[in-house]
Amino acid sequence: MSVVDLRRFKNKHAKLVREKTLFLFFPTVAVIGAGIGGTSAAYYLRQKFGKDVKIDVFEKGKVGGRLATLNVQGQEFESGGSIIHPLNLHMKRFVKDLGLSAVQSPSGLVGVYNGETLVYEESSWFIINMIKLIWHYGFQSLRMHMWVEDILDKFMRIYRYQSHDYAFSSVEKLLHSLGGDDYLGLFNRSLLETLQKAGFSEKFLDEIITPVMRVNYGQTTNINGFVGAVSMSGTDPGLWAVKGGNKLVCSRLLQASRSNLVSGLVMSIEEKTRTKQTGNPSKVYEVVYQTGSETHSDFYDIVLVATPLNRKMSNINFLNFDPPIEEFHQHYEPLVTTLIKGELNSTVFSSRALNEFHLGTVLTTDNPDLFINSIGLVSPVEEDNNPQPKADTAHVWKIFSAAALTKEQILKLFVSYDYAVKQSWLAYPHYTPPEKCPSIILHDQLYYLNGIEFAASAMEMSAIAGYNAALLAYHRWNGNTHMIDQEDLYERLKTEL
Numbered sequence: 001m002s003v004v005d006l007r008r009f010k011n012k013h014a015k016l017v018r019e020k021t022l023f024l025f026f027p028t029v030a031v032i033g034a035g036i037g038g039t040s041a042a043y044y045l046r047q048k049f050g051k052d053v054k055i056d057v058f059e060k061g062k063v064g065g066r067l068a069t070l071n072v073q074g075q076e077f078e079s080g081g082s083i084i085h086p087l088n089l090h091m092k093r094f095v096k097d098l099g100l101s102a103v104q105s106p107s108g109l110v111g112v113y114n115g116e117t118l119v120y121e122e123s124s125w126f127i128i129n130m131i132k133l134i135w136h137y138g139f140q141s142l143r144m145h146m147w148v149e150d151i152l153d154k155f156m157r158i159y160r161y162q163s164h165d166y167a168f169s170s171v172e173k174l175l176h177s178l179g180g181d182d183y184l185g186l187f188n189r190s191l192l193e194t195l196q197k198a199g200f201s202e203k204f205l206d207e208i209i210t211p212v213m214r215v216n217y218g219q220t221t222n223i224n225g226f227v228g229a230v231s232m233s234g235t236d237p238g239l240w241a242v243k244g245g246n247k248l249v250c251s252r253l254l255q256a257s258r259s260n261l262v263s264g265l266v267m268s269i270e271e272k273t274r275t276k277q278t279g280n281p282s283k284v285y286e287v288v289y290q291t292g293s294e295t296h297s298d299f300y301d302i303v304l305v306a307t308p309l310n311r312k313m314s315n316i317n318f319l320n321f322d323p324p325i326e327e328f329h330q331h332y333e334p335l336v337t338t339l340i341k342g343e344l345n346s347t348v349f350s351s352r353a354l355n356e357f358h359l360g361t362v363l364t365t366d367n368p369d370l371f372i373n374s375i376g377l378v379s380p381v382e383e384d385n386n387p388q389p390k391a392d393t394a395h396v397w398k399i400f401s402a403a404a405l406t407k408e409q410i411l412k413l414f415v416s417y418d419y420a421v422k423q424s425w426l427a428y429p430h431y432t433p434p435e436k437c438p439s440i441i442l443h444d445q446l447y448y449l450n451g452i453e454f455a456a457s458a459m460e461m462s463a464i465a466g467y468n469a470a471l472l473a474y475h476r477w478n479g480n481t482h483m484i485d486q487e488d489l490y491e492r493l494k495t496e497l
C-alpha cells in the first residue's frame, strides 16, 4: 500500500469512526406517552445518553395520563393514581429531586359491607382492632402481613439492580431476578389459589382480601398473586401522595429531562431504511402523528412506547415490520371514579346515623347486587390527611364503581349532595393468570414499557419500567450485553457497594 493509499485508508477509517461515534452518542429518541412511565423513561434516558440526545415525548391528552385530578367546587382531588407506598423509592426520589413535597394520605377507619351489613369494622383503638381481628379471623391477618412483607422485601432488590445500571429484556426475567421461581409462581397463579394453599380461610378471603382487591384493582382474588400482594401493601400505614397532585411528578420529570413535548396522537410507527452520508443504510423508525387536523412524521433511532398497546387506549399501528409486531388484545378493566360532595346516608351501611358513623372508608365484598366497589372520604391534593369539612361544608367522598352511577344510585348513597363529578377509566389490566407479559423489546430499538402492568399496575411499577427501558435502550445501543439479563444479580451485588 502506497503512502497515499495509506492516508486515504486512514481518513476513511477516521470518518467512519467519527460517524459511528456520533451515531453511537447522539441517537434521536421518541417516547410515546407522558404518563409516569413515559416521563420517567425520558428522565432516565437523559441521564444515560447525555445532554446532546434529542428526546421527543408524544402525548395525545394531558401530561400525567392516569395520574389526574378532578375539580370539586374549586378544590382538586386525585381521580386516578392516588396513594404511594412509603417503600416506593423511585416516587420518593422524584419528589425529593424535583422540588415537590409529600402529604400523608387519609387513614380513616375502614369497614367492610356485604350488601346487608358491615361484616367488619375497624376501631380507633389499636388493641381493640387486634382483639377483633383475632376474634374473627385468628392469626390470619398477622400471617397475611408477614406474607406481603416477605414479597415486598424481595421486591426492593430492583432498586439495587437499577442503581448498578442492570436492565432486563422481559418482565418475567425481572421478576425472576427478584425472587426466583417462587416469584414467577406468584405471577402465574391466582391469589386465591396461592392463599388457599397457604391455608387462609374462605371467610378471611371473602371479608378482608376480596374487598381490598375490589377497592384497589376493581377485581376479585382471581388476579395474580403478585398484584394481590401489591394491592395488600396498599393497606400499609404511611401511604402518601404528592402535594398539589401526583401528576406534578410527570410534568417535573418532563421538564428535568429537557425533552420536547409534542402534543399529538401517534398513529403509526414504521421501520424504514435511510441512507447515511457514508452511503451505509441504517434502520430508523418513522413516527407518524396528528396534531389537530395536521399529520406529521419524524424519524427516530430509538422509540419507547409508554402506553398500553391496545385498540381502545392507544391505537398505534406498526407498519412494515418483518416479522410483524405482535398484536396486543389485553383487556383493561373499565372503572369509574365519582367524587361527590354531600351528606352520606350512613343508614345504607349500618343502623347508625351519620353523627355516630365513624368510618372513613367502606369496602365491599363480591356481591353482584352491589353497585359500588368502595366509598371513602378524600382530601384535596393541597391538604395533609385532613378530610374534615370546613365550617358548614360537606365532605367529599370518592366512589369506585364498574359502571357510571345513576342519579337514583347516588341518591341512595347520599341524603343530599351539592356536587358530583366523574371520570371513566380503562384503569388496569384484567388479570387472568397464568398469562404472558408482553415483550419489552418489540423490535431492534423499539421498546414497550406497559407490559409490566400485567405483573402489577401501579405508579412505582411504571417508574421501574421507565428506568428499565432507558437502561435497556442505552445498553443495546452501545452493545453492553453484559448489563442485560444477568443471573444471580442479588448474590453478586451483595459484595458490592
Ligand SMILES: Cc1cc2nc3c(=O)[nH]c(=O)nc-3n(C[C@H](O)[C@H](O)[C@H](O)COP(=O)(O)OP(=O)(O)OC[C@H]3O[C@@H](n4cnc5c(N)ncnc54)[C@H](O)[C@@H]3O)c2cc1C
Binding pocket: 032, 033, 034, 035, 036, 037, 038, 058, 059, 060, 061, 062, 063, 064, 065, 066, 067, 079, 080, 081, 082, 083, 084, 264, 265, 266, 267, 306, 307, 308, 313, 314, 315, 316, 335, 337, 425, 426, 427, 428, 450, 457, 458, 459, 460, 462
Ligand atoms: C382510578 C385509578 C386509581 C389508581 N390508583 C393508584 C394508586 O393509588 N397508586 C398507584 O400506585 N397506582 C394507581 N393506579 C395505577 C396508576 O395510575 C397507573 O399504573 C400508572 O399511572 C400508569 O402510568 P403509565 O405512564 O404507564 O400509563 P398512562 O398514565 O396511561 O400514560 C400513557 C399516556 O400515553 C398517552 N397516549 C396513549 N396513546 C397515545 C398515542 N397514540 N399518542 C400519544 N399519546 C398517547 C395517554 O394519553 C397517556 O397520557 C390507579 C389507576 C387508576 C385508573
Ligand SMILES: CC(C)=CCC/C(C)=C/CC/C(C)=C/CSC[C@H](N)C(=O)O
Binding pocket: 080, 081, 082, 083, 084, 085, 088, 152, 155, 215, 216, 217, 230, 231, 233, 234, 376, 398, 457, 458, 460, 461
Ligand atoms: C408497587 C408496590 C410495591 C407498591 C404499591 C402499593 C400501592 C400504592 C398499591 C395501590 C395500587 C392501586 C392500583 C390502588 C388503586 S385505588 C387507591 C386508593 N384506594 C384510592 O382510594 O384511590
